[in-house]
Amino acid sequence: MAGFDRGKQRVLYLLAATGVVILFVNLALLSGADVPSKIKNISIPIPGKAKTGQDAPPDPNLPKLPSWHHDNSDAFEELAGIDDQHPIVDLMKKGDEAWNQYEESRSMTFKETVHKYRIQYGRHPPPGFREWYKFARDRNVHNVDDFTQIMDDIRPFWGIEPAEIRSLAAHMHEKGEDGVSGLHIRDGKMWKLSNPSWRIETMAQMIEPFVKNLPDMDVAMNRLDQPRVVVPFDDMQKLLAAEAAGRRVTPDAAAEWTLNMTGLFKENDTAPVITDPGWFPAHGAQYMNIAKEACPPESHARDDTTSLSSAEAAYKSQQGGFITNFNLSSDLCTVGPEIQGKHGFLFAPSTIIASKRLLPIFGECKVNVNSDILFPANMYYKDDERYAYDKTFDYKWDDKADSIIWRGVTSGGTNTADNWMNMHRQRLVMILNGTVMADKDVRIMTQNTNQQGVYHNFDNFRADDFAFKHSDVGFTEPYSCHPDCSFYDNVWTYKNMTTLSAQFKSKFVVDVDGHSFSGRWHAFLQSRSLGIKATIFREWHDSRLFAWRHFVPMDNRYDDIYSILTYFIGLGKPEETNQPYVQRHNFEGRKLGQQGREWASKVLRKEDIEIYMYRLLIEYARVMDDNRDRIGYSADGSELDKYDSKNSMSYANGGHA
Ligand SMILES: *[C@@H]1O[C@H](CO)[C@@H](O)[C@H](O)[C@H]1NC(C)=O
Ligand SMILES: *[C@@H]1O[C@H](CO)[C@@H](O)[C@H](O)[C@H]1NC(C)=O
Ligand SMILES: *[C@@H]1O[C@H](CO)[C@@H](O)[C@H](O)[C@H]1NC(C)=O
Ligand SMILES: *[C@@H]1O[C@H](CO)[C@@H](O)[C@H](O)[C@H]1NC(C)=O
Ligand SMILES: *[C@@H]1O[C@H](CO)[C@@H](O)[C@H](O)[C@H]1NC(C)=O
Secondary structure (H helix, E strand, C coil), rough: CCCHHHHHHHHHHHHHHHHHHHHHHHHHHCCCCCCCCCHCCCCCCCCCCCCCCCCCCCCCCCCCCCCCCCCCCHHHHHCCHCCCHHHHHHHHHHHHHHHHHHHHCCCCHHHHHHHHHHHCCCCCCCCCCCHHHHHHHHHHCCCCCCCCHHHHHHHHHHHHCHHHHHHHHHHHHHCCCHHHEEEEEEEEEEEEEEEEHHHHHHHHHHHHHHHHCCCEEEEEECCCCEEEECCCCCHHHHHHHHHHHHHCCCCCCCCCCCCCCCCCCCCEEEEEEEECCCCCCCCCCHHHEEEEHHCCCCCCCCCCCHHHHHHHCCCEEECCCEECHHHHHHHHHHHHHCCCCHHHHCCCCCCEEEECCCCCCEEEEECCCCCEEECCHHHHHCCCCCCCCCCCCCCCHHHHHHEEEEEECCCCCCECCHHHHHHHHHHHHCCCCCHHHHHHHEEEEEEECCCCCEEEEEEEECCCCHHHHEEEEEEECCCCCCCHHHHHCCCCCCCCCCHHHHHEEEEHHHHHHCCCCCCCCCHHHHCCEEECCCCCCCCCCCHHCCCCCCEECCCCCCCCHHHHHHHHHHHHCCCCCCCCCEEECCCHHHHHHHHHHHHHHHHCHHHHHHHHHHHHHHHHHHHHCCCCCEECCCCHHHHHHHHHHHHHCCHHHHHCC
């Protein structure tokens, strides 16, 4: 055959091979497996949806082909596909991209990890870093670099003297009414717990697997639900500047901790306490009054002349009001003024004992302006049936109900007849109540008439029917009321208690805060259901969870709740053009739920909690070591080359093909 040279032949082979790859990618996509990142941009052919040219609208009358390989028979027809211009499609794509970048940036060896550490933080890793690295790798750590939360939390402490940190850590538990427990490590053992409760006992269990590798130290743990420390903005800037000025990577740092330092806690110590933590009570007071002092002067929280809409543009889509930046959506300097009357912790917190002074206090959660040192919440480590994942009712996605479920008590703040409408749980229960919504308009999105897959805002949706059909939300008990809870008698009916697992009969599990963070989040992610999350609190795991890939983020005002639900569940019929219509996106819901579940099994394990805690405690130990500027791991990391090649981190483990 003339002209059929080997070059062309190769091109044909390549084309054929590409076709096979595309086929496999699609199979993998439809069966829920992760797609190799390099070919993520190949579009998915939709049967029955012939391409009719760039600009022509798709013909809605084309027959739908039966599905040909998949047991979820609705998977194909639900794939909204390449013509879907719903904003959530783009958000999921961005979520995938952010996550892919995270995956691809991971260090694979000790050498790389150490190198990256120095570049990023401007210091050597702390003493004991090699042992920590092996501990982490032996337990299949997924991303050995992602501990920036710890670095951020510890950072301002470089601005105060090590002896001062030690003194505070040693003595803060001593006044019972301050709400602090103490944990004391001596000679590689858990020596003692002061002012103990289940919380610090759980924390001690978390530390036990590696306590033998830790230097002597005292840890002060917050035993209240609510966070504690708010350092005013200017003070914090000085502390951070001191940290930045002190960065150095010296060639010959001492690899050892300093021994026999003064100021650790001693039993029956008569030495005077040299530091006053400066606690002040602010129970029931609006929290933004305290919080805003920590915000930049030009921020929305401190500058009345700034408008919300400019801040909103940074974290929320105009179309549908979806959260585009989950982190910013809970930044109180940005959104605080808008949600202070919509969240119990901000409006009427039950217990606040705060300080404006930088204190080394370990806490399970905080809002963005707090300087508490985050550690993985005890509830995530303890096997408590109210919070731990249990698969009993975690049916396959398609066997779950098309509904959103929430159960809980009326916590969040101190409830009174006058203030309960300003609390987040109470607002959630109201907004998902069909009777309540009968005379209220909410915004959703609706498909353009005659333009399949193109949507616009629709501001006058009456959600009552939809809520009656798809929402199962209510309180199980009143709690935390003043003077008693009788003012709720005519407001709602209490629902029977359900187990956490029974909630997984629903496809959509919504998670909002209580008095502070919600302890259910890990279990929700572990389940096959899809987690929808609104929170103002920060936790240890934030940087490893990707909105719109592992869960659906929700505005703390809940003004996007029906646009989210109608997207996944679907609404109306395309031919009823006087009614809002949203195509059902069941496939996408199943996929996000599945991605969250697979991810949780890699990054939210008990091992991950131990790895985080271990790293936290060596960073903490260094910043309060008298020789903190001269100690650290200063070698190049090559001594673990052999270990690393024997235990090489597989890409498959990272979700790559
Ligand atoms: C630390 O104290 C122990 C016992 O109190 C003592 O044996 C040891 O020599 C001391 N080490 C240093 C470096 O001072
Ligand atoms: C501390 O004081 C208590 C009560 O006075 C006493 O029982 C205990 O033995 C003392 N402990 C030490 C280490 O001196
Ligand atoms: C929903 O609201 C109605 C009207 O306020 C109330 O009677 C009902 O008990 C509420 N349902 C729940 C589950 O709270
Ligand atoms: C709730 O519990 C009560 C008492 O156990 C029972 O009689 C009732 O049927 C339950 N209601 C529902 C909806 O399950
Ligand atoms: C959230 O934003 C802050 C400020 O921009 C940043 O320091 C922090 O690392 C972010 N957190 C996450 C989890 O992305």
